[in-house]
Amino acid sequence: MATRSWWGWGTVENAVRGDERDRLTARVAALLPGADLTVHEPPALPSLDLPAPVVAPPPSLARLCSSSVEDRAAHGHGKAFRDVVRNLHGSLASVPDVIARPRTEQDVIDLLDWCSSDIAVIPYGGGSSVVGGIEPRFDGPAVTVDLGHLAAVSEVDSVSRAARIQAGVLGPALEDQLRPHGLTLRHFPQSFEFSSLGGWLATRAGGHYATLYTHIDDLVESLRVVTPSGVAESRRLPGSGAGPSPDRLFLGSEGTLGIITEAWLRVQERPRWRARASVEFASYADGVTAARVIAQAGLYPANCRLLDPAEAFINAGASASVLVLGFESADHPVASTMDRALELCRDHGGVVQSSDEASSAWRSSFLRMPYQRDALAQQSMIVETFETACTWDRFASLHSGVVAAATAAIKEVAGAGVVTCRFTHVYPDGPAPYFGVYAAGRWGSTVAQWDEIKAAVSEAIVAAGGTITHHHAVGRDHRPWYDRQRPDVFAAALRGAKSALDPTGILNPGVLLDP
Amino acid sequence: MATRSWWGWGTVENAVRGDERDRLTARVAALLPGADLTVHEPPALPSLDLPAPVVAPPPSLARLCSSSVEDRAAHGHGKAFRDVVRNLHGSLASVPDVIARPRTEQDVIDLLDWCSSDIAVIPYGGGSSVVGGIEPRFDGPAVTVDLGHLAAVSEVDSVSRAARIQAGVLGPALEDQLRPHGLTLRHFPQSFEFSSLGGWLATRAGGHYATLYTHIDDLVESLRVVTPSGVAESRRLPGSGAGPSPDRLFLGSEGTLGIITEAWLRVQERPRWRARASVEFASYADGVTAARVIAQAGLYPANCRLLDPAEAFINAGASASVLVLGFESADHPVASTMDRALELCRDHGGVVQSSDEASSAWRSSFLRMPYQRDALAQQSMIVETFETACTWDRFASLHSGVVAAATAAIKEVAGAGVVTCRFTHVYPDGPAPYFGVYAAGRWGSTVAQWDEIKAAVSEAIVAAGGTITHHHAVGRDHRPWYDRQRPDVFAAALRGAKSALDPTGILNPGVLLDP
Known part of the structure; x- marks a missing residue:
């Protein structure tokens, strides 16, 4: 273990x-x-010299809660460089007072009820935020709701290729539960091993596919969300035009509008055909053009990662820009699609490598990167x-x-x-x-x-x-730039929506909006 | 003319x-x-015995406005069967008092300012609503803002394959302006000739593609929307994870949150390769399975329309269920993709037709359907x-x-x-x-x-x-069922957003939400 x-x-x-x-x-x-x-x-x-907790759960919820030093320290920061370094220095000024681990959706509702008037609630999945999204960087009491026990694939619809999945499940456990059905979500963010479905949904995570279904958003059939104003559940629909999409309001809401407890996700058969290649470009600009032309050709590569010379040198042992290409399908061979993509690369000065060594080297680096980042931070x-x-x-x-x-x-x-x-x-x-x-x-x-x-x-x-x-x-770290990028009128709409769902403003204060 | x-x-x-x-x-x-x-x-x-207008524009806006019988009658109803029949009977109880035709975005702002305290505003594109979306079915004065003069493709970015387009342009004029650049939006709802970009965006219209990019939503890079609380403009982005998508709140808002004045849309090269086929199925259930298997195979047909026996008989002159298939590409031949789709059809009992006669017959019917509907309504x-x-x-x-x-x-x-x-x-x-x-x-x-x-x-x-x-x-006609389908919590959020953007509730009252 x-x-x-x-x-x-x-x-x-x-x-x-x-x-x-x-x-x-x-x-x-x-x-x-x-x-x-x-x-x-x-x-x-x-x-560690943590501040004393300023709030304790009522007896009815005590069984779900912990205020141990280890739990509070581990839930205080995400996993950005600045989080890890502050941990290394023992700088944990802001940590939650209580870590609550609900075992049922009713527990989530009860926890929100307890906190409803004046305790801040931080929804927590795998804790892999790199933007200060789970850090109680505000005054007053904070309860972190860790959904780790809500980790089941509850239902599989093999005909429609969809599955009902609880939000707290981490990537590997999710795939383990789909595998016996011959299905996969194939959403692999770099954080895959230690991030949760709920976290992916709340932050609009980017996954495996370089094209087409890039964000988890595209894989969502319906959502179930607990808010201080009630539970929202959208219909399972493959597509709809009935008003603004309810799901799209919660996707990216980063815990400020509610706690996502489960979702129906679009899953798929495991790929049977695959093709991989590496293409070198003496000119980075040519590599950019090739990547663009492939993206515009309707070929839909699963992987289309252009590494600039520095990235290629450090993480793939190559000495020029490298385009790492991959195609996959559960239904049909992909060799001719790869051939066309490589033809487009050659048209733009690419030299197709005889092996996809760079690509393999890059893939192994990819998995070790977060660990190596920590080692270097030390x-x-x-x-x-x-x-x-x-x-x-x-x-x-x-x-x-x-x-x-x-x-x-x-x-x-x-x-x-x-x-x-x-x-x-x-x-x-x-x-x-x-x-x-x-x-x-x-x-x-x-x-x-x-x-x-x-x-x-x-x-x-x-x-x-x-x-x-x-x-x-966005979390807390990106706020200054997000606030400039976001249309003011949309910010007003979002504040209006939040006031309706979270009238006392307890949900993840400071994320997306000012408390 | x-x-x-x-x-x-x-x-x-x-x-x-x-x-x-x-x-x-x-x-x-x-x-x-x-x-x-x-x-x-x-x-x-x-x-026609129209009620007298109960409001008149201020002198500064009179040049944009009309209260002629023809304008008021033509803007009173959409184009549903029930709209056309009521027109045939001269039943025009609810018509707008004024039709305003802004020539600039500033005109739109000025019109909203005029109406801001107590005049309802109905945004109007091509007038092809089939759900009562443009009908002033409420008490009090109503001004219909017809965006028909805002009809330009203002900017084309051929590198990113995107175009900035004014919301009032109808389908053919939009395509006419893109054609000299070798580009196309390829969004062809059945209403194409007489519906506008802004209408497509406000109602999440379904277009040409049977798979993949089905709704106009998927083609949107950014939106510009005039609201009573200011103008919202999102960034041109190919993808983003910065909070809930601002565009997705306005897409499907059906004129209740603001008036979309322009958008950047993803356009594409005109297709060079095409394949079409018709496949008959003795069993409708087998046809359904074939359509499902094709949709799940990652083949992405442009057309994948299964006609049941009645539809096939009436509109395609066939005597069994027919699957009309089409593939297209601007980059590469599509014959092998069609072959694989037809193989899947045969696996499920389909008989590939030697000509795509049924498909051609169906396409010609398709274009005449709205006219024939009117003739039969008469x-x-x-x-x-x-x-x-x-x-x-x-x-x-x-x-x-x-x-x-x-x-x-x-x-x-x-x-x-x-x-x-x-x-x-x-x-x-x-x-x-x-x-x-x-x-x-x-x-x-x-x-x-x-x-x-x-x-x-x-x-x-x-x-x-x-x-x-x-x-x-949704409009007004679908409200009873939409209200049951929509999560109550999302309805509360939408009301919150609307209150923030449209505090006096002048925008399209009764659509999506109660006034």
Whole structure:
């Protein structure tokens, strides 16, 4: 049985250690010579100086609740770089007073009733927020409602290819329950192992598919949501035009309008045919064009990730831009579709690689990235990602603007560093670029250093016409830029909707809207 | 220059007459022997006894406004069967007092300012509502804002394949403006010639594609909406996860939250490869299974319309169920995709037809249907359609329940009649069935007769788990069933949003929400 890390990503057993740590340290030392890579260990849990809880559950709910140091510490922060580093420093100023683990939907209702007048409620799935979405960064009592026990696939409709699934289930347990039916959700965000269905829905997570069904939104047939004003359940429908979509209001509401307890999701047969390829581009601009042309061709690759030279070098061992392509189908062979995509690549200067080694290398890195990020955070490195989406016509200027802003900010706060970019998703009208930053920081200052870089790149993104987030969500960390991006009139509508559903404003205060 | 009909569909010049009328009458007489098919002509406009206008525009807006009998009569009703028949009887109890035709967005703002305290505003595009969406069925003054002059494609981004388009443009003018760029929106609802982009957006119209991009919603990059509380403009984004989607609140808002003035839409290259086929099924159930399997195979046909035996007989000259299939692409041949779809049809008992005659016959009928509906309405026939969507597991019982309810209601109110069904769209998790009713009515009673049938089938749809509308919208006519289908908690949220944007409740009162 694996042990979840209270301070970092995933499980204690899977943390980077030994040879992997040595190889990682050697690579970073080569990239950023002179960096102080001393490893700092996390504090012992008993040594944490948490504020005393200011609220306790009524006796009827005590069986669901915990205020142990471990629970409060583990639920205080998400899993962003700044969260992990603050944990490493034992900086846990804001932690929930109570962690409640409902076992039924009625428990969720009872918990909201208890909190209804003046206790803030933070819905919690896998705890993998990277935007401060689960951190009680406000005054007053806070109860975190951890849905981990609501983890069942309750019903499978094999004819319609849909399943009713409880919101607290984590990715692997969800797939384990669908597998006996020959079905899969195939929604694989990078956080897959430690994020929950409810979290995906509340934050509009981005999954496996690089095209077509990119966000979890597209897989939703209906939702069930507990709000302070009652339970909302939409009909199971494959499509509807009956007024504004009820589901689309709750998708992305990040716990501010209600607690999603279950959903009917569109599932599918497991793929039987697959094709993979890697294509190198001497010119990054040509790679961008090829990715665009493929996205506009109606070929619908499952994977279409363009790695820029820095990303390709660090995570795929390649020396030029690489386009990682994948097709899959449960119904028919995909070789001819891949052939057409490769033809389009060649038309735009791509060199198809004889093996998809780069692609395999990149996939293994991908799974280890969050663990390696933690290992590097322990070594005073600034290692973090950020992401956006924009239309194709704006991409070149967004990319150069963001890289310039990141490079300047890194230089200002940390001297040298690296900025990488890959596409996670490509749409006919634009890509979703995902950036990485690697720089040597100063132990004790890396959060402040990162926050400066983050502010600079967020300004550049919003100025270039991008969105402050394509799939990481808004939470508390993205508020300044989200508020500028969001139409004021829509903000007023959202406040109106929230007042109707959550009149005392107890649900996740400070996320999306001011308390 | 064609003349728009004030009382019926489309243009006066295209109305059914002569040979076409004779052939239609002969077919109906064969189907429903004994029906009185006397043709009733519409009243002359000057003979209409409209209530006097109760409000007049301020001098500054007079140049945009008309209260002529023709304008008021033509803008009073939509184009449902019950609208056309009431027009034929000169029953125009509720008509707007003023028709305003803004020439700029500022005009729209000024019009809302004028109306802001106590004049109801009805946004109007092509006037093709079939759900009472544009009818001032309430007390007090009403101004209809006809966006017909806001009809330009203002900007084309050929790199991202997107275009900025004003909301008042009708389908053909929209395509005419995109054609020189080699681009197309390819959104072809049956109302295409006489419905507007803004109407499609406000009602979540269903278009050309039977799969994948079915609703106009999927083609929206950003919206610009004038509300009494200000102008909302979302960013042009190919995808975003920044909070609940602002656009999805306005899509389907049916003029209750604001007036959509323009949008960026995803457009595409014109298709170069096409394949079409017709497949007959001796068993309707087998046809349903074949349609489902194709929808779940990831083949994405542009057309996948299953006609039941009655629909096939009446509109395609066939004697069994027919599946009309089509594939298209701007990038690559589609023959092998069609081959796989036909293989799936054969696996389920389908017989591929040597020509796609049925499909061609059906396409020509399709374009004439609204005109023929009017011609038959003049002959005391009850001719109307209704539509829904449901999951595949529920389709058989929904279909039998709806057909039984329709048949019983027809028998009750009109003796004999025919009920037909076709799929307009198919999703991996369910179809969108579209029903037709043909019965001989009594002149002077056909609206009441239809209303009884409509109530019966709507009950059957909602009871069987369907939606009261997949793409016709809610308007005023669908309110009783929409109110039952919509989660109460979502209704509260929508009221909250509306109060914030339209505090005096002037926008399209009675649509979606009570005034």
